[in-house]
Amino acid sequence: MNDGTGLLPWFVIRQDGDGNRYRVGRYATKAEAQRIVDSLDDRGHRQLYSVERLSQNGSGR
Numbered sequence: 001m002n003d004g005t006g007l008l009p010w011f012v013i014r015q016d017g018d019g020n021r022y023r024v025g026r027y028a029t030k031a032e033a034q035r036i037v038d039s040l041d042d043r044g045h046r047q048l049y050s051v052e053r054l055s056q057n058g059s060g061r
Contacts, residue, residue: 009054
């Protein structure tokens, strides 16, 4: 079964002030994910946003 992990291996992750982490979206390229992070940062959000690649074992780290 193809769950799309190979096609969208880049995650945008949001971390709140309490250290909770959430996946915001999945993207095909690192550059695309980074553009989303940059646009969120430009809006002045207080959360921390980062880009992570899906690992071979299926986790986001």
